[in-house]
Amino acid sequence: MPFDCIKLEDVDEISVVRFKDEKVMDPSRIEKMGQELMSLAGDDDQRNLLINFEDVRFFSSAAINKLIVLEKRMRAGGGEIKLSNLRPEVRDLFSFTNLDGLFDIREQQSDAIRSFVKSTSD
Amino acid sequence: MNPLEPAWRKQKSIPSSSRHAVDLIRELLDQLELSQWTNRQIFGIHLAMEEALMNAIKHGNLNDESKTVCVEIELTKEQFQAKITDEGEGFCLEDVPDPTEDVNLELPSGRGVAMIKNFVDQAIYNPTGNSVTLMARRKTKPAD
Numbered sequence: 272m273p274f275d276c277i278k279l280e281d282v283d284e285i286s287v288v289r290f291k292d293e294k295v296m297d298p299s300r301i302e303k304m305g306q307e308l309m310s311l312a313g314d315d316d317q318r319n320l321l322i323n324f325e326d327v328r329f330f331s332s333a334a335i336n337k338l339i340v341l342e343k344r345m346r347a348g349g350g351e352i353k354l355s356n357l358r359p360e361v362r363d364l365f366s367f368t369n370l371d372g373l374f375d376i377r378e379q380q381s382d383a384i385r386s387f388v389k390s391t392s393d
Numbered sequence: 394m395n396p397l398e399p400a401w402r403k404q405k406s407i408p409s410s411s412r413h414a415v416d417l418i419r420e421l422l423d424q425l426e427l428s429q430w431t432n433r434q435i436f437g438i439h440l441a442m443e444e445a446l447m448n449a450i451k452h453g454n455l456n457d458e459s460k461t462v463c464v465e466i467e468l469t470k471e472q473f474q475a476k477i478t479d480e481g482e483g484f485c486l487e488d489v490p491d492p493t494e495d496v497n498l499e500l501p502s503g504r505g506v507a508m509i510k511n512f513v514d515q516a517i518y519n520p521t522g523n524s525v526t527l528m529a530r531r532k533t534k535p536a537d
Contacts (some may be wrong), residue, residue: 329443
């Protein structure tokens with residue numbers, strides 16, 4: 272399935288998502304991005320997701336709300352979601368609103384991938 | 394130059410659509426970059442303006458494009474200030490759920506207001522709740 276707002280690749284059996292927009296702020300793009308993310312959560316083959324924020328310079332509260340809905344859906348289906356490579360100011364968005372308790376946030380993609388492997392092998 | 398003298402000032406009433414808000418924010422960001430504010434401060438001001446304008450459009454004017462959002466921005470060498478006013482009935486800040494409370498973490502509302510508070514030095518709402526004034530002081534000395 273082609274995506275407009277996200278890029279998807281498999282790394283060590285983990286689905287890694289990146290955003291195509293540097294600034295995730297346009298309401299119609301956020302809506303589309305939310306739909307694309309939810310389509311991944313609905314796919315039985317996509318049990319674990321890593322969202323790599325390396326290319327993201329701006330992220331609004333509306334975009335964060337989409338991630339919260341996704342996290343809920345993933346959790347309900349027994350999947351896991353992790354975030355990595357957040358710029359300090361984007362990381363602040365999550366810590367200022369206590370969302371770093373809801374999401375597992377890692378410095379680097381490789382750390383996050385390793386932690387998935389560890390949690391699935393435990 | 395007097396540090397309190399406005400380096401840039403903008404007063405505009407925009408229709409309640411995100412496209413107009415985005416254009417205005419872009420113009421402000423250009424000015425902040427031109428005045429060499431740090432990336433972190435630009436991010437904070439961008440975020441606060443984005444959230445305040447979207448709140449005004451969505452919750453204040455209920456996305457009614459016949460209603461306008463009045464924006465007044467003043468940028469001096471030392472500080473940024475913006476007043477955003479919508480035509481809505483306003484809201485009571487105390488009624489907005491605190492998104493940092495565990496029970497509210499997954500709620501969609503209240504996060505924008507909390508972000509505004511954290512990313513600028515001051516966010517003051519009028520008693521009606523249909524107008525907010527944002528202020529951020531420059532953290533580093535601008536180049537002469």
